[in-house]
Amino acid sequence: MVGPSSSHTAGAVRIGRVARQLLGCQPDQVKVYLYGSFAETYWGHGTDLAITAGLLNYDTDDERIPQADVDAEEAGVDVDWLKGKGNGPHPNSVKISLCSGEKQAEILAASIGGGTIAVYELDGFDVQITGEYPTLAVTHTDSQGVLAAMTALLSQEGYNIGYMDVDRKGRSGSAMTVFELDSTPSDSSIEQLKKLPNIIDVTLIDLT
Structure with missing residues (x-):
């Protein structure tokens, strides 16, 4: 990793990459809301450079991290x-709202130590993912x-689901299901998921 801090730098890079991948492309406008320790020390610890590097899809060992703001x-x-209002779910919490043209995305996440992260929200849905495994974020109708259709398809395609989490906006409204998989799904498998009834969107988040 490029330092100085695994929590404030490496973890922050990973959070920025999750936000970038959720959007699906490089953003042109980003608002970063920092909470707790992140808000107090981000400048000195290079958290701003780290998150920006992640938004550019740089990895934690990329030598360009110190110049990410220029890039x-x-x-x-x-x-x-x-500075975010109130308290985040963790002392090193950040909310990132980003867009590219009409495309928008938002995440709430935290760097929880040793370069590891916890993601608590994706596009307003309450989820729990770590970024340690290839993850599918599927938006669908409730x-x-x-x-059953999604899990059956993933099983037929040969993927093992290590973890699954579901949140919905209300009965018969929109919902999001996240799948942490043991291996990265192919483009073909993702396209098959998109073609299932009642699927709105499928996004792959893969930091591996």
């Missing part, structure tokens, strides 16, 4: 740094049979 400006990525 972002050259790439047309505008990042605003703000309809009967959707979960």
